Amino acid sequence: xxxxxxxxxxxxxxxxxxxxxxxxxxxxxxxxxxxxxxxxxxxxxxxxxxxxxxxxxxxxxxxxxxxxxxxxxxxxxxxxxxxxxxxxxxxxxxxxxxxxxxxxxxxxxxxxxxxxxxxxxxxxxxxxxxxxxxxxxxxxxxxxxxxxxxxxxxxxxxxxxxxxxxxxxxxxxxxxxxxxxxxxxxxxxxxxxxxxxxxxxxxxxxxxxxxxxxxxxxxxxxxxxxxxxxxxxxxxxxxxxxxxxxxxxxxxxxxxxxxxxxxxxxxxxxxxxxxxxxxxxxxxxxxxxxxxxxxxxxxxxxxxxxxxxxxxxxxxxxxxxxxxxxxxxxxxxxxxxxxxxxxxxxxx
Amino acid sequence: xxxxxxxxxxxxxxxxxxxxxxxxxxxxxxxxxxxxxxxxxxxxxxxxxxxxxxxxxxxxxxxxxxxxxxxxxxxxxxxxxxxxxxxxxxxxxxxxxxxxxxxxxxxxxxxxxxxxxxxxxxxxxxxxxxxxxxxxxxxxxxxxxxxxxxxxxxxxxxxxxxxxxxxxxxxxxxxxxxxxxxxxxxxxxxxxxxxxxxxxxxxxxxxxxxxxxxxxxxxxxxxxxxxxxxxxxxxxxxxxxxxxxxxxxxxxxxxxxxxxxxxxxxxxxxxxxxxxxxxxxxxxxxxxxxxxxxxxxxxxxxxxxxxxxxxxxxxxxxxxxxxxxxxxxxxxxxxxxxxxxxxxxxxx
Numbered sequence: 001x002x003x004x005x006x007x008x009x010x011x012x013x014x015x016x017x018x019x020x021x022x023x024x025x026x027x028x029x030x031x032x033x034x035x036x037x038x039x040x041x042x043x044x045x046x047x048x049x050x051x052x053x054x055x056x057x058x059x060x061x062x063x064x065x066x067x068x069x070x071x072x073x074x075x076x077x078x079x080x081x082x083x084x085x086x087x088x089x090x091x092x093x094x095x096x097x098x099x100x101x102x103x104x105x106x107x108x109x110x111x112x113x114x115x116x117x118x119x120x121x122x123x124x125x126x127x128x129x130x131x132x133x134x135x136x137x138x139x140x141x142x143x144x145x146x147x148x149x150x151x152x153x154x155x156x157x158x159x160x161x162x163x164x165x166x167x168x169x170x171x172x173x174x175x176x177x178x179x180x181x182x183x184x185x186x187x188x189x190x191x192x193x194x195x196x197x198x199x200x201x202x203x204x205x206x207x208x209x210x211x212x213x214x215x216x217x218x219x220x221x222x223x224x225x226x227x228x229x230x231x232x233x234x235x236x237x238x239x240x241x242x243x244x245x246x247x248x249x250x251x252x253x254x255x256x257x258x259x260x261x262x263x264x265x266x267x268x269x270x271x272x273x274x275x276x277x278x279x280x281x282x283x284x285x286x287x288x289x290x291x292x293x294x295x296x297x298x299x300x301x302x303x304x305x306x307x308x309x310x311x312x313x314x315x316x317x318x319x320x321x322x323x324x325x326x327x328x329x330x331x332x333x334x335x336x337x338x339x340x341x342x343x344x345x346x347x348x
Numbered sequence: 349x350x351x352x353x354x355x356x357x358x359x360x361x362x363x364x365x366x367x368x369x370x371x372x373x374x375x376x377x378x379x380x381x382x383x384x385x386x387x388x389x390x391x392x393x394x395x396x397x398x399x400x401x402x403x404x405x406x407x408x409x410x411x412x413x414x415x416x417x418x419x420x421x422x423x424x425x426x427x428x429x430x431x432x433x434x435x436x437x438x439x440x441x442x443x444x445x446x447x448x449x450x451x452x453x454x455x456x457x458x459x460x461x462x463x464x465x466x467x468x469x470x471x472x473x474x475x476x477x478x479x480x481x482x483x484x485x486x487x488x489x490x491x492x493x494x495x496x497x498x499x500x501x502x503x504x505x506x507x508x509x510x511x512x513x514x515x516x517x518x519x520x521x522x523x524x525x526x527x528x529x530x531x532x533x534x535x536x537x538x539x540x541x542x543x544x545x546x547x548x549x550x551x552x553x554x555x556x557x558x559x560x561x562x563x564x565x566x567x568x569x570x571x572x573x574x575x576x577x578x579x580x581x582x583x584x585x586x587x588x589x590x591x592x593x594x595x596x597x598x599x600x601x602x603x604x605x606x607x608x609x610x611x612x613x614x615x616x617x618x619x620x621x622x623x624x625x626x627x628x629x630x631x632x633x634x635x636x637x638x639x640x641x642x643x644x645x646x647x648x649x650x651x652x653x654x655x656x657x658x659x660x661x662x663x664x665x666x667x668x669x670x671x672x673x674x675x676x677x678x679x680x681x682x683x684x685x686x687x688x689x690x691x692x693x694x695x696x
Binding site: 013014015016017018019020021027030031034035038039040041042043044050051052054056057059061063064065066067068069100101103104105106107108109110111112113114115117118119120121122124125126127128129133134135136137138139140141142143144146147148149152154156158160342345346 | 361362363364365366367368369375378379382383386387388389390391392398399400402404405407409411412413414415416417448449451452453454455456457458459460461462463465466467468469470472473474476477481482483484485486487488489490491492494495496497500502504506508690693694
C-alpha cells in the first residue's frame with residue numbers, strides 16, 4: 001500500500017459473509033478470486049493448501065497454519081486448545097508429514113478469565129505432549145472488550161515428510177479406492193448440539209484427535225500408492241471429495257450404505273436439517289489409494305486406535321462434469337455437492 | 349481437558365487486562381505465571397521467545413509467529429498487511445535467520461469490505477515480494493458481526509540461520525556496546541496519532557520495514573561477536589533492554605544524548621505523556637556487540653538502507669539490581685524501567 005491509501009467503501013460494497021469461512025464453495029471463491037490474486041507473485045503457485053511443502057536441501061519440510069474460533073470453546077471430546085493442536089498436526093499429516101514443532105498465537109479479549117485461559121493452555125500442553133510435539137514459540141495479543149469474542153487460537157506447524165509419502169489432491173486416478181478412517185460428522189454435530197443446547201451431550205462427542213500415527217502406519221505399508229490424503233474438516237467429506245475430484249479431473253462415486261454415519265450424528269443432522277457429508281470432522285481422514293493396496297492399507301488403518309473403524313466408501317471413476325455422485329440405499333444416484341454458503345459457523 | 353470440564357468463573361475471577369498484551373511487565377508475567385506453566389512439558393525450556401531454534405539434522409531452522417491486531421489498519425508508512433510480513437521476518441532475523449517461507453492466517457469479521465481485504469492482501473504480497481519470501485500456506489476464518497474488530501492477521505515464519513550467527517538475549521557481556529539501527533518511536537507514535545486524529549500525519553510515518561538484509565550485513569562482518577539482536581516492538585527499547593539485562597545478568601547504561609528520537613516523535617510523546625523508550629518500533633533493532641567489533645558493525649549497518657542512521661547508545665556494565673539506567677542530558681542518572689501495564693493498546 002502507498003501511504004494513506006485507505007480504501008473508501010463504496011455505496012454498494014461487496015462484503016465478507018459468514019459463508020466465506022465455511023470451507024465450502026464460497027471459501028474457495030474468496031481464496032481463488034480475492035486473496036490469491038491479491039498476493040500476486042508472493043503466493044506460491046498452487047498455494048493456500050492446508051499444508052505447503054518446503055524443500056530445504058535434501059529435507060522435505062511441511063508448514064501449515066490454522067486459526068481456531070470455535071464456539072463454544074469447550075465441548076464433549078475436546079476444547080479450543082486440544083482442537084488447535086490436533087487440527088494443525090492433521091494438516092501436516094495430510095501432506096504425509098510428522099510434526100516437528102508448533103507455534104501458538106493467542107488473541108484474547110480483555111476481561112477473559114485467567115482460569116479459563118490456564119485451562120485452555122493446559123489442554124494445548126496435554127494434547128501436544130500426547131502427540132509428541134512441542135510448542136516452541138508463541139505470541140499473545142489482548143484486544144479491548146467487545147473487539148473479539150473471548151479467545152482465538154492460531155497454531156502453525158512445521159513437519160517433516162515421511163520417506164515414500166507423496167499424497168496430493170491431484171493424484172486420484174481411475175480405479176482408485178476411497179477410504180475413510182472412521183465415523184463421520186461427530187465434531188460438527190457435537191459443537192452444534194452444545195451450542196444450541198440439544199440434549200445429545202451424553203451420546204455424542206467430537207472425534208478430535210491427532211492423525212499422524214495413523215498416517216505413519218498407512219505410509220509404512222503403501223508409500224506412494226496412497227495417492228491422496230485429506231482431513232474433511234469445514235465443508236465435510238462432500239467438500240473434500242469435490243476438491244479432490246476437481247484437482248484430479250476425475251469423478252468419485254460413493255456407496256451410501258458404506259458411509260459410516262453414527263446414529264446420533266444422523267439424528268442431530270435430521271433435527272438441524274444438515275447433510276452428514278457436509279459436517280466438519282476433526283479426527284478422521286479420507287484417503288484415495290491404488291486398488292492393489294486398498295486391502296493392506298485398510299488393515300494397517302484398522303490396526304491403529306485412530307483407524308479401527310476404517311472402511312472403503314467409494315471408487316474413482318472416469319471423469320464427468322459431475323464431480324461426486326452417490327449410489328443411494330434405494331438404488332438411485334444423487335449428486336454430492338460442495339457445501340455452498342455456511343451452515344455451521346465457528347465450528348473450528 | 350476432560351469432557352465437559354468448562355471452568356465456571358468464580359465471583360472474583362482474575363481477568364486478562366489490556367496490559368497483558370503490552371509487551372511489558374504484565375505480558376511477561378502472564379507468560380511466566382500462566383501460559384508457560386500451563387503448557388507444562390509441551391513448552392520448550394526457555395520457550396515463548398519471539399523465535400525458536402529448531403535443529404533439523406545439520407540445519408538450524410527458526411520458527412516464529414505473530415498476530416497483528418493494529419488499529420487503525422492503515423497508517424502512514426504501512427498497514428496491517430505489510431506490518432504482518434515485516435514483523436515476522438524481523439522475529440526470524442533477530443535470531444540471525446533469513447526467511448524461507450511465511451504462512452498467513454486471517455480472522456475476518458462478517459461484513460468486512462472485500463475491497464479492503466483485497467488491498468491488505470496486496471500489501472502482504474508486495475511486502476513479501478520486496479523481502480524475497482513467499483506466502484506458502486494460509487487459513488481464513490470468518491466470525492459473526494461483532495465477534496472481532498474487522499480483521500486480525502497472523503503470520504508465522506520459517507527461516508534458516510546464517511552460518512556464524514548465534515545471537516541470544518543471554519549473551520550480553522560486560523564491556524559490550526549497545527547499538528540501535530535507527531530513530532526510535534516512529535511506529536507507535538504514528539499509529540496513535542492516526543488513531544486519535546493528531547495532526548502529525550504529514551510529519552511522521554511508521555518505520556515498518558524488514559530487517560533481514562541489515563542482519564545479514566552485520567553477521568557478515570562480525571558473526572558470533574554480535575551477542576544479542578532484538579527488535580524493540582511492543583514495550584519499546586526500554587522493555588527490550590530490560591529483558592536483555594535480566595537474561596544476561598548485567599546492567600545496561602544508556603546515554604540520553606545518544607538516543608535518536610526524531611523531533612516529531614518527541615512532540616507526540618510530550619502530548620500523549622509517553623516515554624519514547626516505551627514506544628513500539630517495527631523497523632529498527634537493538635544489538636549488543638563485543639567492543640572490538642562495534643565500529644565495524646556500525647559501519648556495516650550504515651552501509652545498508654535500513655541502518656544508515658545506526659548509532660551507539662550505551663554500554664553493558666557490571667551487574668546491579670537495577671537493570672537499565674540512563675545518563676541524562678543534565679548529568680544525572682535515571683532508572684529505565686520496563687513498560688508496566690498498557691499505554692498503547694493494539695499498536696501492532
